[in-house]
Amino acid sequence: MAIMSFITVSLLFSLGLFTVLTRRNAFKTVIGLTLMESAVLLLLISWAYIPDGWAPILPLKGGGVDPLLHAFTLTAIVIGACDLALAFAFIMKLNKFERTVDVDVFRRLKG
Amino acid sequence: MISALFVVAPQRVLPALLAGALVGASALYGEGYFGDASERRAFRALLLCFFFPVLGALFSAGWLEFFVFVEVSTVALFLMIARKRRDVALRYLAVQFAGASLLLAGVAGATMAGIPLFVPAPRGLLPFFILGLGVKAALPGLHFWLPEVHGTAPAPVSALLSGFAVKIGVFGLLAVSAHEPSYLLLPAGAFMALWGAFMSLLQQDVKRLLAYSTISQLGYIVAACGAGTSFGVAAALYHTTVHGLLKGMLFFCAGILEKVYGTKNLNELGGAATALPVTFALFLFAAATVIGLPGTPGFASKGLIKGALEAFPLLSFCFLIANVGTAASFFKMGTFAFGGVRKRTRDNIPERLRLMNAGMLFIFAVLAPLALFPGMLPLFLGVRETSFYSAAKCAESIFTAACGAVVLYAYQKRPEFGERLLNRLDGRTERFLRTAGKGSLLMRRMQSGLLRGYLFAAALAALVLMVFFSW
C-alpha cells in the first residue's frame, strides 16, 4: 500500500518537475507546480494513513489515522490555492507588458 | 529552554548610540545633499532599512542573529550605493557576501557549539571569523574594496559606510577576540595605520583620501582589539565612537565641497574657507580631532589606545609615525581645499547648504561633550582614566602635528614623485581587482536570467544531495 503511494508520489513529482523544466508556456508551468503540490499532498495523506484506521471523527470505532497531518495538508491546500491565484495574477500582469506567456521572455530579473 | 535573543550591555549601547547619531546626522544631511525629491524619499527609507538591522546586530545575543542582521544592513547599503553607481555597488555586494560566506562558516560552528557574542571563539573557528569580519573591517589585504566604494558612494552613504559599516566588522572582532594579546591583530593594526596614512597622503581625491584615512584609524582600533585587555576593548570602542562620528563629519564636508565645486580633485579645489565659512570651521574641528590635538575627543581616545598598548613599545612608535602621516594628509586637505586662492568661481552654493551644515553641526553637538568630559565614555564602559591631559601627551601630540606639517612641506616640493607612486599603486590594485573579478564574470554568465535554468540547477543540486545521502 505504502509502496504504491510512494511510486505514485515520486512519479507525479518528477512529472511536475519535468513540466516546469521543459515547457515554456507559463500555464504549463502552473500545471507542473500544481502536480508537484499534489504529489506532496498525496504523500502527506498516505503517510497519515494507518491500516484499519478510522477517519478522525469522534467517536472512533477503533484506531484512528493521523489527524495532525490532515490538518497540515488542509493548510497546505488552502495556501497552495492562494499561491496559484497569485501566480495567475502575475501571468496576467506580465502578459499585459510582454504580450506573451512565454516564461523565457520574462528575463527582466537578470541583473 | 528559551534563551534571550537580545542583550543590552554597555559595549553594545555605545555603538548603538553612535549609529543613532550618525543615522540622524545622515538623515539631516541627506535632506540637503539629494536634490531630487524621489532620491530623498528613497534615501530616507533605505536609511531606516539600514538603521534597524544595525540595531538588531548590535544587540543580538547569538552569532546567527548578528550575521543575519549585518547582511541585511549590507543589502540596504548596497541599495543606497546602487542608486548612484550600480557597478561599484555590485562589486561591494559581491565582496561583502564573499566575506559573509566565510563568516557564515564560523557562525555555524559557533552556533552549534552554543557560543554567544563576547565569548572567545575556539581557535579552529577563529580564521573564519577573522577573514569574514576582516572583509568588513578592511584588515590588510582585505581592504581593497574600501577606497573605491567609499570614494564613489554618495557622501551621506560614505559617511555611513566609513562611520559605521566598517565598525560593525570591528565590533564583531571585539566580540570574538580572546582575552589575550593576539599576535595577528596587533601587527595588522600597525600595518593598517601606517599604510592608510601613507596612502591617504598620496591621494588627490578628497573622498579617497578620507577612505584611506579611515583604514589608518581602523588600524588603531584593530590594534586595541588585539591587545586583549578590557582596557583595550574600552579604548577600541571609544575610538570607534569618536572616529565614526568625525569621519561622518569629514565625508559630509567632502560632499559639500563636491556639491559646490563639482569636483573631488584636490588640485582643482581651493579657497573654500571664505566661500563656506561654517563648513571650514567644522572641518577644522574634525581635522584636529582626527589628528588628536589636545582639547578634542580624538586626543582622549588616542591617548586611551596608547595606554592600552603600553606593553608594546614598537607599536606605539608605529602609531606615532602613522599620526604624522595623518596630520600631513589632513593638512594637505585643508590647504588644498580650503586654503589658497579660489580656483574656480563656480559658486553655485546650493540652497540646501544650510541643511547639510546642520548635519555636520549635529555631529559636532554630539562630539562637543566628549571633548569637554573625555573621561565620561570610558567610565561608562567601566574604565576609570583620569590622566588624559598630561604634559608629555600634549607635547607628543603637538610634536607629531608639527612633524606632519614638515612632511607635507617636503611632499609639496616634489609633487610629481607622489603622483607617480600613486599611479603605480593604484594600477596594481586595479589589476588585482580585475583578476578577482574574473570569478564573478563566470557567475554572471551562469546567471542567465532563464528561470527554468535556475530550477534545473536546483533540481540537479537536490539530485546530487540525494545521491550523496543514499550512499
Next chain:
Amino acid sequence: MSEPLLAFFYFFILVTAFVAVFLEDLLSSFIALSVTGVLMATVFALLRAPDVALTQAIINSGLVTSLLLVAYSQTRRTPLPSEECPECPFWLQWPSAALVCTLFAVFLFRGLYSLACVRELGSAPAHFLANTLEETGALNVVAAILLDYRAFDTLGETTVIFTAVSGISLLLAGGRYVHSGRGLSFVVKRGMALLTPFILLYAASILFLGHLTPGGGFQGGSVFATVAILICVVYGTSFEAARISPKTKETLESGGALLFIVVGLSGAAWGTGFLANLSGPFLPGTPGSLFSGGNMLLLNLAVGLKVGAGLSSIFYAMIKILELEGDSWQS
C-alpha cells in the same frame, strides 16, 4: 479500503497528469488537471481523510480551475510559444530534463522506501485522538487541531490569504470596471435561482457544523466563494457587483479577521492566553450539538468569512480586467 481500488485511482491520477502535461491544447490540459484534482480528492476520501478530500474537491479542483480558466481567457497568447526551444541551452531540452527527472523519481522513491515501516501514531496525534472530546468539546479532531490546538497557525494562514488577496488586488488594480456582462440565458438563470439557496444551505452546514462533521471554515468559505463566482458567471458581473459590492467583500473579510482576533483576545483577557478555548471564557456544551466546542463555531465563522470573501475578491479582481477587454466570454 481495498488496495486494487486505490491502485486503479493512482493509475488514473498518473494518466490524467500525463495528459495534462503532454496535451498541446491548453484548455484540454486544464480539464485534465481538474480531473486529476477530483481523483486526488477521491483518494483522500479512501485514505480516511474526509476533511482534506472536501477541501481538495472544492478548492483545488473547483476554485483553482475556475481561476485558471479566467486567467487563460484573459491573456493574449499570440504568438503561442512552441514547446520546443531550439535556442535554449541543451540542459533544458527534453532529453536531459527527462534524464534528470527520471533519476529524481528513482532517488525520491528510494528515499521514501527507506521510510516505509509499520506506521504507528506519534505521541501528539495519539493525544489528539484520545483527548480532543474532553479538551475541546469538538467531534472533528482535524477541526479541533486547526482551531484549538494550533489556532495560532490558522491565524497565520488567514494572514497568508489576506496577503495573497492584497497582492492580487494590487497587481490587477488600475483598470476601471465596466459592467457589461449580461449573463447566461433565461433557463440557466432560473435554474441557478432554484439551486442557489440549496448551495448556500450546504455551505452554511459545512461552515457551522465544522466542529462536528468534516468541513469547517475553509471549506464552507470556499463554497460561499463558489456561489459568488457562479452568480458572477450566470447573472453577469454587474448583478453580482450590485448584490455584493467589492466594498462589502472587503468589510466581510476584515470582519472575519477582526472576529478571529477578538475571539483570541477574549481568551487573553480571561487570563489564560491568546486563543484559549475551554480554559478561557468558553463553555464546552454538550458534545455533538451545534453549540459545543467552545469558540470553534466563532472561529469557523471568522475563517469562513475570510476565505469566502477573499477568494471571491480574487475572482472578482481577475474577471474585472476581462470585462474591460470588451470581449465578453459569457453570452
Next chain:
Amino acid sequence: MIPVLRFLGGICIFAGVFFSFAAVVAILRFPDVYTRLHGGTKALSGGAVLILLGALPYAGGYPGAIKLLLIAVFFLISNPMASHAIARACHRRSLAERALERKRGERG
C-alpha cells in the same frame, strides 16, 4: 426484502455504468459539439442518476438514502442547465459551423 432491493440496486448500477460508458463512446465518436453534448448529457444524466438510485439500498439507512436522492435531484437540475449553457455559447459563436468548415477545408 433487503436482498431483493439490493439485487435491483445492482441491476440499476450496472445499467448506469452501461449508460456512462455509452456517453464516453458518444463523446469520443460523435462528429461535432452538439451531438457530443447530446450524447454526453443525456447518457450521463441517466447513467449517474441510475447509479445513485442503485446505491440507495447500500446507503445504510434513511439519512444516507435521502442524501443520495437529493444528489440525484440536483444532478438532474444542474446537468441539463450546464449543457444548455454550453450549447448556447457554441451557437452564439457558431463554433460547430466553423469546425465543420475547417474539416471540409482539410478534406478538400
